[in-house]
Amino acid sequence: MTERIAVVGAGQMGNGIAHVAAAAGFPVTMIDVSNDALAKGRATIEKNLARQVQKGTLDETARSAALDRIATAGALDAARDAVLIVEAATENTELKFRIFEQLDQLARPDAILASNTSSISITEIAARTKRPAQVIGMHFMNPVPMMKLVEIIRGLATSDATTATVLEYATRFGKTPVEVNDYPGFVSNRVLMPMINEAVYCVMEGVGTPEAIDTIMKLGMNHPMGPLALADLIGLDTCVNILNVLHAGLGDPKYRPCPLLRKYVAAGWLGRKSERGFYDYRNA
Secondary structure (H helix, E strand, C coil), rough: CCEEEEEEEECCHHHHHHHHHHHCCEEEEEEEHHHHHHHHHHHHHHHHHHHHHHHHHHHHHHHHHHHEEEEEEHHHHHCCCCCCCECCCEEEEEEEEHHHHHHHHHHCCCCEECCCCCCHHHHHCCCCCCHHHHEEEEECCCCCCEEEEEEEEECCCCCHHHHHHHHHHHHHHEEEEEEEEECCCCHHHHHHHHHHHHHHHHHCCCCCCCHHCCCCCCHHCCCCCCHHHHHHHHHHHHHHHHHHHHHHHCCHHHHHHCCHHHHHHHHCCHHHHHECCCCCCCCC
């Protein structure tokens, strides 16, 4: 039987997950309620596959075959025949709950339901289904085609069999999976977000410019990208959402989003996706 993968969401993360699954040989259905998002997502996949051909990491035959494996759809019903469904919708708790409730009803009984959430509790998501043992977190890193890590998050009820299967899928996608348990922010964002938040405080308090702070972290701490440039890439609204989850879940004031970060989000300065954040991308 064909191992079809369904990806819910055609945005930055969703199209990246569809890309790596298709490149690994899996038929993929990329689902989004927005036809515009689907068109943009497929165009991004085409551009990124072409870039891989230019770099010599993929040949033209493999590029064409990967594109042929990707179907698009505007309704969740298209995930009915998938063995693995990866939700990559906006980082909104209630939205994810609704998606999983619907997926639970329409997906085949043996299907695994995974979330690409960067902070929301897998245990709580799983509780919205009648198959909590088959619900797990697959937190891919951005940009998905380039980053090797997938954080595999076990909810309280996630079974050993589900975990083993998803670890295998991640490996087959060409990624390095690392298993962690379900706590607010998991490992990646529990460590990363306080660093980003503290960097924003340094800007707010006039300790240094974004360029100075990022250069110090790149050259002094050997980070490939500074925390403020990384925040712009992630999306400043997403950073605030994750910090709110950490603050609510752990109750520690160190996770409270910096007022300047909230101000930028209120102004619509969300980073690269809005062409302005801690840096200006309008003429980039």
